[in-house]
Amino acid sequence: MLGFVRFDDSLKTVLAAESTSALGAQAAFRQLVDLIGRGRASADAPLLARLNALRDRVPEPVRLAAARSLALMEAPVALVDFFASDTPDVIAAALRAVRLDSDDWEALLPRIGPIGRSVLRRRRDLAPSVVRALNMLGAHDLVLGYAPAGVQNGGACDPIAEQAGPRFEVAELVRRIEAHQQAQAGPEGDAPSPLTAFQFETDAAGVIRWLDAAPRGAVIGLTLDHRDAGWAGAAVDGVASGAFRKRAAFSDARLVVPGASAIAGDWRIAGVPMFDHATGAFTGMRGQARRPRIDERAGHGDERTRAAVSEGLRRLVHELRTPANAIAGFSELIGRELLGPVAPVYRDRADDIRRHVTGLIGAIEDLDLAARIDGGALDRRDGVTYVPALLQRIGDDLAPLATLRGAELVLPMQQEAAWSLDPYDAERLISRLLATLLSAAQPGERLTMALISGVGTLALAVVPPAAFALRDEATLLALDDEDATVDEGAPLLGVGFALRLVRNLTAELGGRFVIAPGHFTLLLPAAALDHAGHATTGMP
Known part of the structure; x- marks a missing residue:
């Protein structure tokens, strides 16, 4: 009996086919992936080089379909590695369901980059050894790399493994802002920096x-x-x-x-x-x-110079606020998975970033307020603020900080009282003072408040924390560089800056801030109330 040997010349046919046109390149790409994936052609260097040459001429939807087809094959690790160097969508399509042995996965993980590893972290069918290898690479995946615009997707190396390009740093942002400020300043930008x-x-x-x-x-x-x-x-x-x-x-x-x-x-x-x-x-x-220090300077300097400096600071604050808000918004999108599924390690990091940027935005707002006060540009409006409702609202807002510090903010006894202040001005003044005091409180401390009526004034007296009680006014106003300012929840710009801001804002609102042993007191203009508890005319 004669035996017949079947000769598979499919690969030879594909390689000989026309691939210079767009349709020819797409057909050759799909056929080569199918032959290699089904084991009818070896995943050797010449065939992978041919695929790499075709990739730039094949549209992404075609490459996506080819990547999805790997789930129906026993694809070799070299072919999976090829698709893992494509665009993020193609990488996700290829790695979402492809099957490999544990040894092949462990060898492939360092080469597929953070995007591919993030896809694999959402799979629940990987061997425990592969999961452990993914966890070991997790710290490297949290470093954001930068690839130059001239590098093509197909030829780009792992940005983390090769450390391509500089990392984004806040210092770089500040440097670029300073360069912009100097360019806008013109010839005066060459003035020497003052010694300190x-x-x-x-x-x-x-x-x-x-x-x-x-x-x-x-x-x-x-x-x-x-x-x-x-x-x-x-x-x-x-x-x-x-x-x-x-x-x-x-x-x-x-x-x-x-x-x-x-x-x-x-x-x-x-x-x-x-x-x-x-x-x-x-x-x-x-x-x-x-x-x-700012509290030691005379108040009658050149008004035009002060206004110019304040305006420059306000412009800088505006340029800082824009990227800070963008970072906060983008981190929230990641943390809430509004852009798609995100691995838990990325969500946790996004939440940390959002929490820190929120504190930075608060510091930027304080800088803007200080600049407006110093430049005489504070926007003030008349109004009446009902004190009990305001204090209750601020107390609720500061409850997480009180829990963090293990302290208690004790509101004054309920009584009908009002300040002759715009509610927004009153809230930002009182909230800054109470947040500063609460940030220095120790576990078990009680910060008690009391309302004291005077002739045309309504005073809010607060018992300070023990960390402040034994310091005089000059020492407290200069607390910017001391260890008390680095505790969690402390003002980002320092206790001294926060208290000076409270003092200056109080003066702008027609009141007075008094620091005395055992009590911090805000003396603010009172609003007259009728018998029904409604405001009538502000007292002089």
């Missing part, structure tokens, strides 16, 4: 002979002694001059350096006397200088 601190030493006559900053010429030769008739060009107040004559230490004295250099402007200086160890003779003063 320097150290100095004087000789026995009080003349400054050394300092550790530049330009030195603006300060070298100045003296702390008012009696020196030859002194000119700068000024110290009587605190520094008197201490020098008495050979005593001093602090928080004033120094003014004229000119337009980086060292010019207002300073606060402190110093200690130096004596010769052998003879005990006075040899001079050693001290340090710093820029005055």
Whole structure:
């Protein structure tokens, strides 16, 4: 009996077929995928190179259909790897149902990129060893990579494995904003950045002979002694001059350096006397200088300069607010899966980003408010605010923060009372004060509030947390750089900034903020109420 051997020349036929036209390329692509997937052709380098050459000429819907067909085959790992380097939709279609051995999956996982691995994390039919390998690669998948626009999808390497391009950083955003600000500023953008601190030493006559900053010429030769008739060009107040004559230490004295250099402007200086160890003779003063805090600056400077600076800050705040809102919105889309299914690890990271950006947006709003107050551009409206309802609403809003700190915010006894303030102004003032105090509270503390009526005023007194109770006003207003400002829930810009903002906003609203031992008090204009509890006319 004669035997017959069947010769399969399908591959030879496909390779010889016309593929220069669009339809020919599509047909050749589908046929090659089918032959390799069904084991009728080996997934060797020449065939994969042919597929890669055809891919750019095959529309994505055709590639999607070919990727879905892998679920009906015992596709080799090389073919799966080929589809895993395509566009995100093709990757998802190929990996959603394809079947591979555990060893093949573990070898493939590092090469398919974070998009492919995110698809596999939603599958429930993978072996435990494959799931463990996916979890081990999870930390790398949370790093966002950047691929240059010139790299084609088909030839792009794994952006995480190859670290292609720079990562997006907040510092880069700030740098670009600063560059834009300087470009808008014109020639004035070349002005030197002001110094913030320097150290100095004087000789026995009080003349400054050394300092550790530049330009030195603006300060070298100045003296702390008012009696020196030859002194000119700068000024110290009587605190520094008197201490020098008495050979005593001093602090928080004033120094003014004229000119337009980086060292010019207002300073606060402190110093200690130096004596010769052998003879005990006075040899001079050693001290340090710093820029005055905002609460130490005079309030009658150049109004046009203040307005210009405030306007610049408001423009910067506007440019920060836009990307911050975009980041918050996009992270919410990811966290709520509004753009499609998302792996739990990505949802958790999106929730963390949204929580942090929400705090950043609050800090941006505070900066905008401070700039408007400083520039005299605060938009004020008349109105009446009913205090009990306002305090109850703010207490409900701050309940999560109180739970976080383990403290309690005790509202005052219910009584009919109202402030002669616009409700929006009153709410942002009271909420900022109470949030700042609550953020420093320790577990078990009770922050008690009380309403006190006066002549034309209605005061809100709050018992501060123990962390604030033993500090004086000057110390509290300068708390920006202390450890108390880094606790979870603390103001992002610092306690000192928040309290200064409360003080300045209170003054703008016609009131007064008093920091006293045991009580923080807001004295605000009261609104008169009739017998039915309705507001009539605001009291002067």
